[in-house]
Amino acid sequence: MWAAGVAASPLGRKLGVPVDRAGRVLVQPDLSIPDHPEVFVIGDLASLQDEHGKMLPGVAPVALQQGKWVAKTIARDLEHQPRRNFHYHDKGSLATIGRAAGVAQFPKFSLSGYFAWLSWLFIHIFFLIGFRNRILVMIQWAWSYLTYERGARLITGSNELPGWTASKRQEESESASLKTGT
Ligand SMILES: Cc1cc2nc3c(=O)[nH]c(=O)nc-3n(C[C@H](O)[C@H](O)[C@H](O)COP(=O)(O)OP(=O)(O)OC[C@H]3O[C@@H](n4cnc5c(N)ncnc54)[C@H](O)[C@@H]3O)c2cc1C
Numbered sequence: 001m002w003a004a005g006v007a008a009s010p011l012g013r014k015l016g017v018p019v020d021r022a023g024r025v026l027v028q029p030d031l032s033i034p035d036h037p038e039v040f041v042i043g044d045l046a047s048l049q050d051e052h053g054k055m056l057p058g059v060a061p062v063a064l065q066q067g068k069w070v071a072k073t074i075a076r077d078l079e080h081q082p083r084r085n086f087h088y089h090d091k092g093s094l095a096t097i098g099r100a101a102g103v104a105q106f107p108k109f110s111l112s113g114y115f116a117w118l119s120w121l122f123i124h125i126f127f128l129i130g131f132r133n134r135i136l137v138m139i140q141w142a143w144s145y146l147t148y149e150r151g152a153r154l155i156t157g158s159n160e161l162p163g164w165t166a167s168k169r170q171e172e173s174e175s176a177s178l179k180t181g182t
Helices: 060-078 114-126 131-147 164-180
Strands: 036-040 093-096 102-105 110-113
Touching (some): 093 114, 102 114
Antiparallel strands (some): 093 102, 102 110
16 A cells, blocks of 8 residues: 555656656657657656556666666767667565565565565665665664664644745745635
C-alpha cells in the first residue's frame, strides 16, 4: 500500500510538452523530449512505458539507470553515433514489512520473511556510497532494532520553512474568501 502519493515536480509542466495525469513528461524512447533531442527528462519526472506497455515505476533504480543512459547517449552524440532506446533492467524489488520480516522478488525467485528482510538489509547497505555511510547506517539500524525506536518522523513546530509560508497564506486567503462569500 502506497499512502504517500507522488506528484511530479511542477518543472515538468513548464517545458510546454505533453505530460501525463501526474505531471510527468511523456518522453521519447531515448529519454529526450519531443522536438528537442538536446533536452532529456529522467527519473520521477519522466513518463515512459517498457516494451510490454507497462509504465516504468517511480523508483531509484529507474532514475539511476536513466542517468547513466543519458550520459552514454550524450557521449554517442559527440561521436556521431545513432541513438538507442532506453531499456529498464529490473533487478527485482525488496521491501521491509516489519521487524525482521520482508518480501523480495527477483527475476527468477521470490523470498519472504526473515531471509527476505536480511537480503533487504544487506543489499541496501551494499549500495550506499562510501564505507563511512555504510558503517553509520548499520549502527543506526542496529540501534533502532535493539531499542525498538519508532520509524515514523513527525516535523512539528515552526512552519517557517520554504514553501510552507506561501501555502499557509493561500489556505488563509481561501478560508477568508469562503467566510466572506467572495
Ligand atoms: C517516501 C518515499 C519513499 C521511497 N522509497 C523508495 C525505495 O525504498 N526504493 C526506491 O527505489 N525508491 C523509493 N522512492 C522513490 C525514489 O525516491 C525516487 O524514485 C527517486 O528519488 C527519483 O530520483 P530523481 O532523481 O528522479 O528525483 P529526486 O530524487 O526527487 O530528485 C529531484 C531533485 O530535483 C530538485 N528539484 C525539483 N524541482 C526543481 C527545480 N525547479 N529546480 C531545481 N531543482 C529542483 C528536488 O529538490 C530534488 O532534489 C521513494 C520515494 C518516496 C517519496
